Amino acid sequence: MSDTPPLTLRVNGEEHALAVDPSTPLVYVLRNALGLTAAKAGCGLEQCGACAVLVDGVSTLSCATPAAAFAGRDIVTCEGLGRPGQPGPVQQAFVEEGAGQCGYCIPGLVVAVTGLLNAHPDPDDAAVRAALAPHLCRCGSHPRVLRAVGRAVKARP
Numbered sequence: 001m002s003d004t005p006p007l008t009l010r011v012n013g014e015e016h017a018l019a020v021d022p023s024t025p026l027v028y029v030l031r032n033a034l035g036l037t038a039a040k041a042g043c044g045l046e047q048c049g050a051c052a053v054l055v056d057g058v059s060t061l062s063c064a065t066p067a068a069a070f071a072g073r074d075i076v077t078c079e080g081l082g083r084p085g086q087p088g089p090v091q092q093a094f095v096e097e098g099a100g101q102c103g104y105c106i107p108g109l110v111v112a113v114t115g116l117l118n119a120h121p122d123p124d125d126a127a128v129r130a131a132l133a134p135h136l137c138r139c140g141s142h143p144r145v146l147r148a149v150g151r152a153v154k155a156r157p
Contacts, residue, residue: 009070011036012080022068027051029067030077038078038107042136049135052108052115053077059115061134078107081114090114093152094145101139109135113149121156123149 006017011034018033025044030036030053042050044063051063054076062070082088087095090113100106109132116123116131123131128149137145 007067007071009067009075010073011075012077018067020067023066025064026053026062026067026070026075030062030075036077036079039111040104040107042104047134047136048105049108049112050105052111052135054080054111054115054118057115057118059112059131076111078110081110088114089155090117090148090152093148093155097144097148097151099141099144099148101141105135105137105139109137109145113152116149117152117156122153 004022006019007022008015008017009029011030016034018029020029020033027039027041030039031041039053039062040050041063042048046061046064049061051061052059053062054060055070055073057074078091082091090110094100094106094110112131112135116127120127128146132142132145
């Protein structure tokens with residue numbers, strides 16, 4: 001038995017006391033300890049954006065930062081943005097625009113757009129491009145992603 005106290009993380013509105021090594025990058029804790037697999041372990045260097053989650057409403061890359069750094073913060077994964085059959089507004093916009101192809105990068109992009117809209121409800125093109133810059137998409141779906149962002153902006157109350 002480990003003498004290490006459980007790491008408590010608040011994920012998608014729920015507190016979780018986890019028996020994990022606190023130095024483990026957050027993306028692995030989310031995937032392996034909590035079964036939340038939307039955030040992907042892509043590059044491991046915070047350079048592709050597949051690991052993005054919202055932390056206190058801000059899009060944050062999670063593949064290189066220890067999980068302990070997120071204690072006391074509100075973490076929201078792409079799974080926490082909607083429910084089966086009831087996608088969140090950005091998720092719905094991505095579906096309506098067919099913005100995904102292989103889907104690997106889509107959760108990170110959805111999180112990035114949600115974080116952008118949290119901070120700037122009516123972003124200009126430069127803000128959209130800046131928010132999406134850390135996210136790589138090898139499928140070439142960026143034109144559809146940009147249309148989905150426009151649709152999500154228009155759908156906001």
